[in-house]
Amino acid sequence: MCLIVFDWRPGSDTPLRLAANRDEIHARPTQALAPWPDAPTLVGGRDLRAGGTWLAASQKGRLAAVTNVRDAHAAAPTSPPSRGALPYQALTHAAPLDWLDALATHEARAYAWFNLLYCDGVTLIHVHHSPTGTTLTRVPPGVHGLSNATLDTSWPKVIRARDGFEQALTQTPWQDPAQALMRDTQTAPTPNLPNTGVGPEMERFLAPIFIRGQRYGTRATTLVEWRSTHIELQESRFGPNGVTQGSHRHSLALTGATTPS
Incomplete structure (x- = not known):
C-alpha cells in the first residue's frame, strides 16, 4: 500500500471504514483478494514473489496493512526481509500486541522503512519505522490519512484523500464515492510537493491519489467496512496505465465477539 485513509470509531457499529491504494511495479506477480489456501483464516491480496501481503484481514477479528516509507536521503538496511x-x-x-511492542523496540531495524497498521476492532496501532527511529502509537478516533511518511503528514495527496474520504462517508453507500476518490489522478503544484530525495519529476509522478503509469502505478484499490459480525472487503484491480482488470468482494465472518487479541 502507498495510500490509506480510514475512519476509526471504536465502540460503534462500524469501528473501521477504510480505503487504500496499492502502488507497485505492474510486472510484480500478485494474487487478487481471496482466502489464502495455506492460511484459511486470512483474506487479502498476496505478493507472489515474497509471499506476503499489503492488506489482509483474519476471521479472528484482525486487520493489518503496510506502506513503505519513502526517504531516499538515508541508506536503507542491506538485504532486508520483505515488508x-x-x-x-x-x-x-x-x-x-506483544509482537508489535517487540517490533517497535528492536525488530523493525532489520526492515526497510515502513508504516504498519494493525486493528483488532478495539485498538488501532500504528508502527512507524524511518531513518529517525521507530514509534508505536495507539491511533485516536477520527479520520486519518497515511502514505509514505508518518500518519497524517500534510502531503497534498494525503490531505486531498483524507478530506474526500470524510465527505464520502456522509453518503450512502459510502463505497461508491470512495472508489471514485481513490481514482483521482489530480497532481499538486510543484512547490507543495514533498522532498523525499527522489527528484522533482518523480515527486510529481507520485503525487496523485491514483498513479497511472506504464511500468509502475496503482495496482489495486481496497475498501474495508468492519462490522460486529463480519468484515466486508472489496478490491478493484488495475493494469498498466490504469486499465481496469476486474474486481473481487469477500465478506469475512468473524469467529466471535470483537475483543482485543
Missing part, C-alpha cells in the same frame, strides 16, 4: 511479512505476522501471531 509484506509484517501484516502476515500481525494477523497470525499468538500475541500480536
Whole structure:
C-alpha cells in the first residue's frame, strides 16, 4: 500500500471504514483478494514473489496493512526481509500486541522503512519505522490519512484523500464515492510537493491519489467496512496505465465477539 485513509470509531457499529491504494511495479506477480489456501483464516491480496501481503484481514477479528516509507536521503538496511511479512505476522501471531511492542523496540531495524497498521476492532496501532527511529502509537478516533511518511503528514495527496474520504462517508453507500476518490489522478503544484530525495519529476509522478503509469502505478484499490459480525472487503484491480482488470468482494465472518487479541 502507498495510500490509506480510514475512519476509526471504536465502540460503534462500524469501528473501521477504510480505503487504500496499492502502488507497485505492474510486472510484480500478485494474487487478487481471496482466502489464502495455506492460511484459511486470512483474506487479502498476496505478493507472489515474497509471499506476503499489503492488506489482509483474519476471521479472528484482525486487520493489518503496510506502506513503505519513502526517504531516499538515508541508506536503507542491506538485504532486508520483505515488508509484506509484517501484516502476515500481525494477523497470525499468538500475541500480536506483544509482537508489535517487540517490533517497535528492536525488530523493525532489520526492515526497510515502513508504516504498519494493525486493528483488532478495539485498538488501532500504528508502527512507524524511518531513518529517525521507530514509534508505536495507539491511533485516536477520527479520520486519518497515511502514505509514505508518518500518519497524517500534510502531503497534498494525503490531505486531498483524507478530506474526500470524510465527505464520502456522509453518503450512502459510502463505497461508491470512495472508489471514485481513490481514482483521482489530480497532481499538486510543484512547490507543495514533498522532498523525499527522489527528484522533482518523480515527486510529481507520485503525487496523485491514483498513479497511472506504464511500468509502475496503482495496482489495486481496497475498501474495508468492519462490522460486529463480519468484515466486508472489496478490491478493484488495475493494469498498466490504469486499465481496469476486474474486481473481487469477500465478506469475512468473524469467529466471535470483537475483543482485543
